[in-house]
Amino acid sequence: MSSRAEGEIIHFDNVGLRYEHDREVLSDLSFTLFPGSFYFLTGASGAGKTTLLRLIYLAQRPSRGVIRMFGKDAITMPRSGLPALRRRIGVVFQDFRLVPHLSAFDNVALPLRVAGFSERDIAGPVHDILEWVGLADRKESRPATLSGGEQQRIAIARAVIGRPDVLVADEPTGNVDPDMALKLMRLFELLNRQGTTIVVATHDVHLLRKVPDALIMRLDRGRMSDPTGALRYPPRRPS
Numbered sequence: 001m002s003s004r005a006e007g008e009i010i011h012f013d014n015v016g017l018r019y020e021h022d023r024e025v026l027s028d029l030s031f032t033l034f035p036g037s038f039y040f041l042t043g044a045s046g047a048g049k050t051t052l053l054r055l056i057y058l059a060q061r062p063s064r065g066v067i068r069m070f071g072k073d074a075i076t077m078p079r080s081g082l083p084a085l086r087r088r089i090g091v092v093f094q095d096f097r098l099v100p101h102l103s104a105f106d107n108v109a110l111p112l113r114v115a116g117f118s119e120r121d122i123a124g125p126v127h128d129i130l131e132w133v134g135l136a137d138r139k140e141s142r143p144a145t146l147s148g149g150e151q152q153r154i155a156i157a158r159a160v161i162g163r164p165d166v167l168v169a170d171e172p173t174g175n176v177d178p179d180m181a182l183k184l185m186r187l188f189e190l191l192n193r194q195g196t197t198i199v200v201a202t203h204d205v206h207l208l209r210k211v212p213d214a215l216i217m218r219l220d221r222g223r224m225s226d227p228t229g230a231l232r233y234p235p236r237r238p239s
């Protein structure tokens with residue numbers, strides 16, 4: 001592996017994607033994401049943000065091109081290798097996607113239970129992370145009894161309980177008020193300072209100003225614009 005590959009976390013080379021026989025919704029995407037950086041993915045509705053995130057968290061395969069994740073070719077690797085890569089990526093959605101019949105605690109514990117951790121090893125980390133998102137006192141609550149902001153904080157706790165290298169968030173502030181949107185951004189910034197690479201898709205331009213150190217990827221009808229070239233070279237780590 002080249003030293004360049006070691007310094008990258010996600011690399012796209014000439015990636016294109018079309019659904020069925022339609023036109024390409026993503027075209028000629030070539031960029032590199034570097035560890036420890038904070039990225040915003042912006043673009044108008046329909047530009048392809050959700051589709052690009054789905055490629056990044058390996059829920060979708062491209063129609064062409066190369067995608068390298070953590071130095072491994074994610075396109076040619078056997079399917080059996082994908083779960084290990086996916087475990088290194090946490091995902092947060094606009095609509096939270098919590099399991100409705102599970103408590104906040106059980107939602108957050110879910111990834112650890114699926115990974116086979118014992119109950120003894122689960123309780124401490126889940127409690128700590130619920131405390132970190134400010135919801136330790138709501139651990140018995142079902143999602144329907146929580147506000148949108150509270151549900152999103154539970155979803156973030158669930159996404160990061162397995163300590164992923166990358167956190168991907170698709171319009172995470174779309175269903176919360178502006179104050180809560182800021183609080184969620186502060187959580188993402190804290191995670192970023194601890195070394196997690198963050199990728200947040202949003203069409204909210206006000207949000208971009210809230211994280212001055214973030215790098216901005218812009219999609220325009222499926223093509224990436226990178227006027228400053230920030231995506232091609234290792235950016236400086238936020239201080």
Ligand SMILES: Nc1ncnc2c1ncn2[C@@H]1O[C@H](COP(=O)(O)OP(=O)(O)OP(=O)(O)O)[C@@H](O)[C@H]1O
Pocket residue numbers: 019025043044045046047048049050051052203
């Ligand atoms: N499953 C699908 N089948 C066919 N076309 C799709 C599918 N999903 C998305 N598209 C199309 O791909 C294009 C990009 O959609 P995508 O949801 O990625 O954009 P977006 O930038 O996330 O939009 P928004 O901000 O409105 O969520 C759109 O033209 C959309 O209609």
